[in-house]
Amino acid sequence: MENIRAFIxxxxxxxxxxxxxxxxxxxxxxxxxxxxxxxxxSAAGLRTHIFVCVGSALTSLCSLYVxxxxxxxxxxxxxxxxVVSGIGFLGAGTIMVKNDNTIAGLxxxxxxxxxxxxxxxxxxxxxxxxxxxxxxxxxxxxxxxRIKQNRLHNMxxxxxxxxxxxxxPIIDKINDLLNKDVYIETISARSGIIGNVELEVTxxxxxxxxxxxxxxxxxxxxxxxxx
Numbered sequence: 738m739e740n741i742r743a744f745i746x747x748x749x750x751x752x753x754x755x756x757x758x759x760x761x762x763x764x765x766x767x768x769x770x771x772x773x774x775x776x777x778x779s780a781a782g783l784r785t786h787i788f789v790c791v792g793s794a795l796t797s798l799c800s801l802y803v804x805x806x807x808x809x810x811x812x813x814x815x816x817x818x819x820v821v822s823g824i825g826f827l828g829a830g831t832i833m834v835k836n837d838n839t840i841a842g843l844x845x846x847x848x849x850x851x852x853x854x855x856x857x858x859x860x861x862x863x864x865x866x867x868x869x870x871x872x873x874x875x876x877x878x879x880x881x882x883r884i885k886q887n888r889l890h891n892m893x894x895x896x897x898x899x900x901x902x903x904x905x906p907i908i909d910k911i912n913d914l915l916n917k918d919v920y921i922e923t924i925s926a927r928s929g930i931i932g933n934v935e936l937e938v939t940x941x942x943x944x945x946x947x948x949x950x951x952x953x954x955x956x957x958x959x960x961x962x963x964x
Contacts, residue, residue: 763794763856766871773878790856797860817857824853894964896936903958
């Protein structure tokens with residue numbers, strides 16, 4: 738028990754062990770959040786989120802180092818505060834408006850913002866906040882996504898696209914065929930072919946799958962369709 742207490746006390750101090758632990762936790766948290774975004778085809782995936790989380794953690798560590806080790810007085814929250822606002826510029830690059838005026842990339846942008854703050858928390862040694870936030874992100878990415886899909890009564894099929902320039906026309910065609918009663922996610926192509934992208938299409942059971950497939954077959958850019 739005394740050893741556990743000594744360890745907990747040690748990781749809340751500013752020393753080599755706590756610095757290593759905070760950076761490792763930032764890597765893990767950024768990797769977990771980024772992997773989920775990468776699976777869904779986001780341009781900001783595993784590596785980007787790890788960079789964001791580790792970089793944010795390092796800003797907190799640098800502030801503590803300047804204050805505790807070098808002995809300079811000043812606001813230890815100033816640099817991390819700039820990261821919170823500055824990460825918005827990076828997140829904005831993932832947001833785009835599609836041809837049908839719908840907005841894509843908001844979830845990725847929000848995820849990057851949360852990842853940055855999680856990194857800052859770990860950098861300051863706020864382990865509980867960082868771990869709980871990471872767990873909430875996992876639940877949000879898995880459970881809540883499934884709930885959203887289930888609202889459409891789960892008729893699901895998959896379209897692999899071998900020409901990324903045709904993704905938007907294909908999505909527009911699907912929306913027209915299903916009267917926008919559809920939820921579409923971009924995921925990694927199961928064929929493993931480099932450059933291919935897969936669309937996971939979820940719609941209500943009232944739609945005629947055979948009719949939809951017949952209309953989509955032969956559409957330029959579609960590699961295969963499977964239910």
